[in-house]
Amino acid sequence: MIQPDSSCAVTVNGISVRVPPGASVAAALVAAGTLCTRRSVTGQMRFAFCGIGQCQECRVSIDGQPHRLACRTSCKEGMHIVTGGEG
Amino acid sequence: MIVVGAGIVGAACAVELQSRGRQVLLVDRLYPGAGVTAAGMGHLVALDETEDELDLCLLSLKHWDAYLRDKGGLAEHSRCGTLWVAEDEDQMAHAAARAEKLARKGWQASQLTGAQVAAAEPSLRGGLAGGVLVSADGVVYPPAVARDLAMQLLAMGGRTMFGAAVRAIGDRCIELDSGQRIDTGDVVLAAGNGVPQLLPDMPVFPRKGHLAITDRYPGRLSHQVVSMGYGQTAAGSDALAVAANVQPRPTGQWLIGSCRQDGIENTDPDPRVLAAVLRSAIALLPCLAEMRILRSWTGMRPATPDGRPIIGRHPARAGTWLAAGHEGLGVTTAFGTAQLLADLMSGRPPALATDLYSPSRFIHDPA
Ligand SMILES: Cc1cc2nc3c(=O)[nH]c(=O)nc-3n(C[C@H](O)[C@H](O)[C@H](O)COP(=O)(O)OP(=O)(O)OC[C@H]3O[C@@H](n4cnc5c(N)ncnc54)[C@H](O)[C@@H]3O)c2cc1C
Ligand code: FES
Numbered sequence: 001m002i003q004p005d006s007s008c009a010v011t012v013n014g015i016s017v018r019v020p021p022g023a024s025v026a027a028a029l030v031a032a033g034t035l036c037t038r039r040s041v042t043g044q045m046r047f048a049f050c051g052i053g054q055c056q057e058c059r060v061s062i063d064g065q066p067h068r069l070a071c072r073t074s075c076k077e078g079m080h081i082v083t084g085g086e087g
Numbered sequence: 088m089i090v091v092g093a094g095i096v097g098a099a100c101a102v103e104l105q106s107r108g109r110q111v112l113l114v115d116r117l118y119p120g121a122g123v124t125a126a127g128m129g130h131l132v133a134l135d136e137t138e139d140e141l142d143l144c145l146l147s148l149k150h151w152d153a154y155l156r157d158k159g160g161l162a163e164h165s166r167c168g169t170l171w172v173a174e175d176e177d178q179m180a181h182a183a184a185r186a187e188k189l190a191r192k193g194w195q196a197s198q199l200t201g202a203q204v205a206a207a208e209p210s211l212r213g214g215l216a217g218g219v220l221v222s223a224d225g226v227v228y229p230p231a232v233a234r235d236l237a238m239q240l241l242a243m244g245g246r247t248m249f250g251a252a253v254r255a256i257g258d259r260c261i262e263l264d265s266g267q268r269i270d271t272g273d274v275v276l277a278a279g280n281g282v283p284q285l286l287p288d289m290p291v292f293p294r295k296g297h298l299a300i301t302d303r304y305p306g307r308l309s310h311q312v313v314s315m316g317y318g319q320t321a322a323g324s325d326a327l328a329v330a331a332n333v334q335p336r337p338t339g340q341w342l343i344g345s346c347r348q349d350g351i352e353n354t355d356p357d358p359r360v361l362a363a364v365l366r367s368a369i370a371l372l373p374c375l376a377e378m379r380i381l382r383s384w385t386g387m388r389p390a391t392p393d394g395r396p397i398i399g400r401h402p403a404r405a406g407t408w409l410a411a412g413h414e415g416l417g418v419t420t421a422f423g424t425a426q427l428l429a430d431l432m433s434g435r436p437p438a439l440a441t442d443l444y445s446p447s448r449f450i451h452d453p454a
Contacts, residue, residue, distance in 0.1 A: 041338050059302075066302075066304065067302050067303075086303050086338075086339055
């Protein structure tokens with residue numbers, strides 16, 4: 001069982017959420033209610049699809065770095081995640 | 088009549104000839120734009136290595152303007168302009184000469200100081216000597232244009248035949264790999280690197296280039312950035328000539344070239360060469376080092392020994408015409424080529440002097 005004090009805080013588009021340490025960034029997006037990782041060339045909303053680093057749909061910006069895979073990145077205390085970019 | 092090759096050059100010729108009342112059949116062993124046309128950068132650029140090169144570019148760019156007026160979206164066109172950057176005073180002198188030459192011909196080009204270059208393109212490294220901004224240059228996605236031209240040909244009543252390789256050109260006929268023979272009036276050979284197979288006396292040879300494309304980084308680059316060193320290195324056998332050329336695509340991706348290598352048949356990307364290309368681009372645009380490359384590939388430019396395209400009538404074969412060998416400039420010059428060829432075929436005085444492009448320059452002893 002995960003204790004509250006073992007959670008870590010990240011921000012998703014400026015909104016703070018707490019997730020278990022080691023949770024994927026994709027999970028943090030779900031926790032924040034953000035079901036869009038990036039926008040396609042034609043402006044469509046995309047979200048994590050394969051969950052294993054293959055489809056590249058889950059690219060988000062993490063701490064200012066674009067094109068990070070949300071499904072393959074673990075949350076760390078204080079991370080700033082930004083979604084909806086033209087990744 | 089038949090046009091062999093539905094690259095950007097052949098497709099442009101087919102449409103021009105059909106629009107002048109000829110009945111055109113456009114044949115390709117694959118499909119429109121499948122050749123070198125799909126591999127290149129699609130930079131619509133006024134190059135001025137020679138006076139005639141510039142004239143052919145400018146003639147073509149006028150046609151591009153007309154084409155893009157209603158097809159811009161389809162061609163993924165953007166008028167990003169070309170920013171030629173000079174790294175030292177020597178290149179700056181060339182830049183000044185280029186600005187003056189283009190402006191004199193009515194293609195707007197302004198000379199920039201180092202500070203102006205930095206303001207125009209903040210991603211460039213500091214300390215550049217200056218440059219030239221050619222604002223009317225642009226970029227397109229060439230295979231989409233070749234495809235559109237093939238559709239245009241059909242809409243005008245022409246015909247197409249794709250997936251049909253030509254194995255021989257005879258006396259006013261062609262023979263397909265399938266054995267089928269098609270009798271025709273004239274044959275225009277616009278088969279790019281496939282030309283010497285069909286006409287061994289035409290010395291078109293492949294000049295290899297490496298390209299890479301990044302992920303999307305919108306807003307970081309506004310102009311096609313090209314080093315003033317571009318095109319200045321003489322082509323030698325296997326000599327590797329690299330000059331940074333970075334193009335912003337409408338998607339926010341960066342398309343990165345370029346290099347030239349002769350005497351190489353292998354079309355695989357070579358990591359050593361690709362590294363040299365990327366290093367030269369990073370030297371100008373340091374943030375590229377942090378960006379993700381999605382894909383890299385090569386293309387074989389159809390080159391000729393004197394660096395000029397081959398446009399005109401084959402001197403020794405009845406009814407055989409050529410439009411080929413445009414090396415690294417065939418996208419830009421496709422429409423001008425089509426106009427000149429159609430003028431020659433109809434016996435009209437061509438818009439520019441065409442002797443320089445005549446196939447007969449490679450045939451010293453015409454039959
Ligand atoms: C790395 C690189 C960068 C470039 N950048 C630019 C640029 O920025 N700007 C620019 O203007 N140009 C550029 N180019 C050059 C440009 O791409 C070419 O000059 C142009 O595409 C040549 O067009 P083409 O129609 O002559 O040849 P292709 O596109 O190769 O067309 C020839 C066609 O003939 C067909 N064919 C061949 N043999 C046969 C046969 N026996 N039977 C039937 N069909 C046949 C092929 O399938 C092909 O479709 C670049 C090229 C490269 C490689
Ligand atoms: S969900 Fe497919 S790569 Fe991340």
